[in-house]
């Protein structure tokens with residue numbers, strides 16, 4: 001008889017090959033807990049390009065002090081309960097009021113993790129007879145949220161990443177014999193590829209076909225738009241976004257998330273999002289720290305300017321070496337390299353190892369996010385990086401190309417394939 005644990009002895013599952021081989025280097029490396037532009041890795045200081053500390057708030061001393069004071073005042077236990085029962089405080093409500101203003105919506109609601117937020121919101125709103133229409137490149141939490149909606153009776157439809165023609169055709173089909181509501185689920189800034197959702201196009205379609213729009217702007221909030229308000233503000237369409245969602249795990253350098261929308265929708269979510277109704281509320285230390293962080297985000301134009309400058313310098317430095325940089329319009333720098341013919345993961349892994357041995361920490365992304373035969377280094381330039389780290393990184397990439405005898409760059413065919421991943425971006 002099959003034992004449920006049998007699979008644990010195999011090399012199946014996510015990154016199963018590495019798990020089985022006992023790798024704790026490329027997967028689950030042990031890192032210095034203090035995030036920053038440089039970090040400790042295997043006893044060395046490496047330049048870090050893999051943390052989403054976009055505007056450098058992870059190191060902020062004032063936020064740390066507010067958090068330390070909150071621990072003094074409230075301990076680490078507070079509040080002891082879910083919002084519905086005994087975990088609701090005026091501090092949570094005050095922060096929500098500020099976040100609603102920040103998002104230019106009537107109301108907002110807090111979650112203790114972004115992932116849990118997306119699951120809770122979508123599953124509370126979409127069920128029997130409804131349809132969720134999902135961008136194919138959307139984050140795992142959006143896909144899981146859609147699955148939860150499906151188990152409650154909703155139908156899932158997918159559209160090609162950022163492809164308005166495909167989205168329109170799905171909407172047309174759905175509306176033919178529509179019996180319930182329709183919600184489009186997208187990311188604002190696509191965290192893997194760094195391109196932006198075609199929001200003006202999506203808003204037009206969702207209005208034409210009477211659908212609602214949910215945006216997970218994990219990588220856009222604090223980064224894009226005036227005062228860091230995010231992708232809706234960047235495109236001037238925030239008033240047309242029905243549900244705006246941001247996590248605190250990236251530019252806010254904390255933990256948690258929030259959704260902003262009309263008051264009645266937020267009330268519904270507060271009473272029906274099971275991932276929050278049946279979970280302990282956001283700890284007070286984060287509520288207090290985030291209140292301070294929000295000040296820095298709103299007043300963060302100078303920080304964002306440095307982040308954008310650093311992004312331009314890194315992209316230009318690597319492009320000048322002949323690397324192909326993805327055309328995404330966010331600060332994320334996606335470096336594409338060919339991995340040769342049949343040894344797809346092999347060359348990618350050797351490149352990551354080379355970079356790390358040379359004290360540059362990057363993370364590689366392979367198929368299916370990028371076309372087969374290619375490897376992408378997804379690098380996050382932040383406000384904290386300086387010219388020194390950027391220069392050092394560019395030098396190591398230059399040496400890697402020579403030492404590893406890498407092909408000059410991706411070829412025309414590859415570029416065509418890459419550009420198919422990034423729809424609607426011009427360069």
Ligand SMILES: Cc1ncc(COP(=O)(O)O)c(C=O)c1O
Nearest residue numbers: 113114115139141191218247249
């Ligand atoms: C687009 C997107 N949504 C949601 C999440 C999950 O957020 P959190 O880490 O706050 O749970 C992530 C994190 O990787 C993300 O990139």
